Amino acid sequence: MYRFNQLFSNKFPIIGMIHVGALPGTPHFAGDFNATVKKAVQEALAYSQNGIDAIMIENMHDIPYIQRKHFGPETVACMTRIGMMVKKAVGDTIPCGIQILACGNFEALAIAKACNFDFVRAEGFVFSHIADEGFTDADAGQILRYRKNIDAEHIQIFTDIKKKHSSHSVTNDVSLLETAQAAEFFCSDGIVLTGNATGSETNVEDVQSLHNKIKLPLIIGSGITIDNVDRYYGIAKAAIVGSFFKHGGNWKNDLCGTKIRTLMDKIKGFRNNTMKK
Numbered sequence: 195m196y197r198f199n200q201l202f203s204n205k206f207p208i209i210g211m212i213h214v215g216a217l218p219g220t221p222h223f224a225g226d227f228n229a230t231v232k233k234a235v236q237e238a239l240a241y242s243q244n245g246i247d248a249i250m251i252e253n254m255h256d257i258p259y260i261q262r263k264h265f266g267p268e269t270v271a272c273m274t275r276i277g278m279m280v281k282k283a284v285g286d287t288i289p290c291g292i293q294i295l296a297c298g299n300f301e302a303l304a305i306a307k308a309c310n311f312d313f314v315r316a317e318g319f320v321f322s323h324i325a326d327e328g329f330t331d332a333d334a335g336q337i338l339r340y341r342k343n344i345d346a347e348h349i350q351i352f353t354d355i356k357k358k359h360s361s362h363s364v365t366n367d368v369s370l371l372e373t374a375q376a377a378e379f380f381c382s383d384g385i386v387l388t389g390n391a392t393g394s395e396t397n398v399e400d401v402q403s404l405h406n407k408i409k410l411p412l413i414i415g416s417g418i419t420i421d422n423v424d425r426y427y428g429i430a431k432a433a434i435v436g437s438f439f440k441h442g443g444n445w446k447n448d449l450c451g452t453k454i455r456t457l458m459d460k461i462k463g464f465r466n467n468t469m470k471k
Contacts, residue, residue, distance in 0.1 A: 197350055197383055198411045198431065201289050201312055205465050206427050207247035208458060209291065209413075211436030212237045212280070213254035213445055217272045220256040231276055237449050238280045242288055244454035245462070250291040250315065250434065251280060254445065259296040259326070269294065270301050277309035291315060291352075297330055299337045299351075307346045315386060315415075315434075319353035320376045321368060334380040350383035352413055370400055371407055378410050386434070388415035398425050405429045419443070420457050427464050 215230040216222035224230070234251060241249050253273060273294060281290055293315035294302040302314040316337060318330040334353075341347055355373045368376075374385050385408070389396050395417030404412055411431035418426065418433045426433060439454050440447040 201350060202247060202432065204247050206430070206461060207289075207432045208418075208461055209248040209250050209432060209434045210241040210246040210439060210454065211254075211434060211445075212241075212249060212251045213436060214251055214273070214276055216255040216257075217253055217269060219266055219268050222255055222257065227272065230272075231279055234276045235279050235283045238283045240449050240451050241454060242284045244451050245458040246288065246454060248289040248291065248312075249280065249284065250293060250313075251276060252293040252315075253295055254436075256295060261296055261330075262294075262298045262301060265298065265301065269298070270305060273301075274305050274308050277305050277311060281309050281311065289313065293317075296325065297333075299333060300340055303337065303341055303346055303349060303351075304344065306349045307344055311349065313350040313352055313383070316351050316353045319351070319382055320355070320380055321373055334377070334382070338381055352384040352386050353377050353382040354386045354388065354415065356387075371404060374404050374408050374410070378408050382410060384411045384413050384431070386413045386415040387430075389417045395419075395422060396426070398429075401426060401429050418457075420453075420460060423457065423460065424464070427461075 212234050214234050216224065218227055238249055251273070253269065273292065277292060284290065289312040291313035292302045292306055292311055297317045299314065299316040302316070306314050318332055319334045320332050322329065322331050337351065341349065355377055356370055377385055385404070387396050387400055396414050401412055401414070414426050414430050414433040418435045419438045435457065437443050437445045438457065439449055441450050
């Protein structure tokens with residue numbers, strides 16, 4: 195928790211998602227990578243100007259996803275360029291992070307190191323599962339050794355457990371708490387809990403079941419809206435928000451500055467009330 199609090203000064207920080215446009219080599223690439231970079235920078239600035247606490251970039255539009263063993267070098271190259279430009283736009287005032295789909299934990303760490311980012315979001319940290327792009331194996335031991343080897347231990351690794359878009363029948367006899375405890379034992383920097391799909395509400399009972407049971411910060415990974423954020427404030431430590439900030443609540447749409455500002459104003463109100471108490 196100490197590392198987490200060093201990174202985020204505000205209570206219940208909101209991490210705004212930048213769903214990077216389809217990269218070169220993927221089925222939905224539009225043919226103008228410079229435009230993809232420009233839009234990512236514009237979204238970073240929109241977040242910054244509307245009071246967001248942190249930013250994370252993700253190659254969300256690279257559907258259908260492939261596992262890291264099938265990545266071409268263009269994935270790392272393009273996301274590194276985008277990461278550098280986003281970092282240049284927001285400077286050191288806002289923590290920045292990255293996730294590479296699918297299961298590109300090593301690539302994310304390498305890019306974070308090159309771009310001077312602060313954290314990564316990792317899939318498959320502990321326990322194997324079946325995702326829509328195939329089998330995901332656990333890699334905590336490998337990824338932490340890699341982080342050590344590239345002198346990137348300052349970069350925090352937030353890890354999904356029982357993640358969305360996945361089947362966990364093979365670990366059905368392992369409870370959510372046991373999975374979280376395993377991630378803690380394997381030196382995760384934070385636990386990410388999600389609903390069943392992008393934009394789906396995270397089960398509040400799941401969050402409550404882990405509250406005060408582990409020392410790691412609990413991060414809500416999907417489904418936060420202006421109407422339900424109060425359910426998580428106080429029992430979770432942070433939230434990653436993407437879909438709500440888009441027009442129509444759809445992750446594929448453009449960012450809406452008004453929605454960012456509205457949610458952040460509500461969060462600031464919570465923080466002020468907490469301080470007064």
